[in-house]
Structure formats: structure tokens, C-alpha cells
Amino acid sequence: DAMVIQNPRYQVTQFGKPVTLSCSQTLNHNVMYWYQQKSSQAPKLLFHYYDKDFNNEADTPDNFQSRRPNTSFCFLDIRSPGLGDAAMYLCATSSDRTSSYEQYFGPGTRLTVT
Amino acid sequence: AQSVTQLDSQVPVFEEAPVELRCNYSSSVSVYLFWYVQYPNQGLQLLLKYLSGSTLVKGINGFEAEFNKSQTSFHLRKPSVHISDTAEYFCAVSDYNSNYQLIWGAGTKLIIKP
Numbered sequence: 001d002a003m004v005i006q007n008p009r010y011q012v013t014q015f016g017k018p019v020t021l022s023c024s025q026t027l028n029h030n031v032m033y034w035y036q037q038k039s040s041q042a043p044k045l046l047f048h049y050y051d052k053d054f055n056n057e058a059d060t061p062d063n064f065q066s067r068r069p070n071t072s073f074c075f076l077d078i079r080s081p082g083l084g085d086a087a088m089y090l091c092a093t094s095s096d097r098t099s100s101y102e103q104y105f106g107p108g109t110r111l112t113v114t
Numbered sequence: 115a116q117s118v119t120q121l122d123s124q125v126p127v128f129e130e131a132p133v134e135l136r137c138n139y140s141s142s143v144s145v146y147l148f149w150y151v152q153y154p155n156q157g158l159q160l161l162l163k164y165l166s167g168s169t170l171v172k173g174i175n176g177f178e179a180e181f182n183k184s185q186t187s188f189h190l191r192k193p194s195v196h197i198s199d200t201a202e203y204f205c206a207v208s209d210y211n212s213n214y215q216l217i218w219g220a221g222t223k224l225i226i227k228p
Contacts, residue, residue: 004157006157040202040223041220041221042204042218042219042221043204043218045215045216090158092157092158097213098214099214101146101148101163101206101208101214101215101216102163103160103216104160105150105159106157107157108155108156108157110155
């Protein structure tokens with residue numbers, strides 16, 4: 001089945017130690033998104049790629065970076081994680097910008113910062 | 115600016131009873147409306163969507179929602195819930211002004227009592 005895969009499902013990192021979360025998709029979608037979701041809150045869009053075109057949300061901290069080396073893969077890098085960055089990180093895809101309302105989500109990576 | 119209001123943060127209901135989860139939105143243009151479900155420690159799954167046409171939309175797992183333009187609402191209903199419906203439910207809206215990105219409600223936790 002075509003899907004969105006996130007690895008790892010659970011990640012523990014130390015305060016200030018860089019961490020990378022990965023996402024891959026077999027849907028061949030042009031758009032990939034990264035969301036941060038804290039407990040009992042709605043997902044918050046961090047950034048998205050339309051193909052190789054990177055779009056950062058205005059309030060996304062500089063501590064968060066992303067890479068998309070090809071259509072299938074997208075990475076979220078947190079350069080110096082703080083305790084406040086502990087959250088679920090969700091990757092999503094959509095086929096095109098004009099259908100960006102219809103998104104397919106991965107299972108998420110739960111990040112713990114110690 | 116667009117916004118989505120889910121009036122209830124938690125809705126407890128007995129198993130096999132009916133349930134309604136409320137969602138109101140603000141938008142001055144034509145909208146697309148969505149309900150997503152998130153099971154514990156999982157990503158989000160699209161439950162149903164309204165893009166155009168019939169205002170009564172049927173989704174997966176026996177859920178349905180009705181678009182009411184005059185009341186700017188898109189309430190989610192199920193006639194008889196099961197323990198497996200325990201999850202968090204998010205309403206989302208998308209329109210031209212948001213570049214078709216999803217604007218999320220805060221979520222409603224559906225708690226099924228045996």
C-alpha cells in the first residue's frame with residue numbers, strides 16, 4: 001500500500017544534542033509537510049516543500065531545519081533541542097499545492113528531550 | 115482570518131449511544147471542510163471531507179457530517195459509538211485565503227464509557 005513512513009516512531013535526545021527525524025513516502029506526492037503537535041493540541045505547521053521549493057512558516061524557530069533530497073524523502077533537523085521541543089512530529093503529503101487540503105499523514109515520531 | 119472552533123475539548127458518551135462533535139468556522143469565501151481522527155500515539159487519518167455538492171457527507175467508520183453554510187458549522191455525528199471510536203477528532207478548514215492549507219481546530223477527545 002502507498003503510504004507515509006516515519007522513522008523512528010520514538011526518539012529520545014538530550015538537551016542541546018542535534019537530532020534528525022525522517023519521513024518517506026511512496027505516494028509520489030509533490031508536497032511534503034512537517035507539523036509539530038504538543039499534547040492535546042492541534043498540529044502546528046512548521047514548513048512544507050512543494051517539490052524542492054521550501055516554505056517556512058513565519059513563526060517556526062530557526063532551531064528547526066528541513067531537507068528534501070528527493071521526492072520520496074524529507075528530514076527534520078532540530079539543531080539544539082530544548083525541553084519545549086518535546087512533542088509529536090508529524091509528516092504529511094499532498095499530491096499538489098492546489099489539493100494541499102487533502103493530506104496524508106504518517107504515524108508520527110514522538111520526541112522526548114531529557 | 116480563518117479560524118476553526120471546536121466547542122468541546124472532551125465529549126464523554128456511553129457505548130452504543132449517539133454522539134455529535136461540534137465544529138464552527140469563520141471564513142468569508144467558499145471553504146473545504148474536513149474531519150480527521152487521531153488514535154492514541156498515531157498520525158491523523160481523514161474521516162470525511164466536504165468539497166462541494168451534497169451538504170451531508172458520509173465518511174469512514176459510520177461517521178457523517180453536515181455542512182451548514184448559514185450557521186458556518188460542520189458537526190460530526192455517529193448514531194452508535196463503539197469503544198474503538200475512542201480518539202481525538204480534529205475539524206479543519208481550507209480555502210483560497212489560506213492557500214488551501216489546513217486551518218485546524220483544537221480537537222475534541224471522544225471518551226467512550228462502557
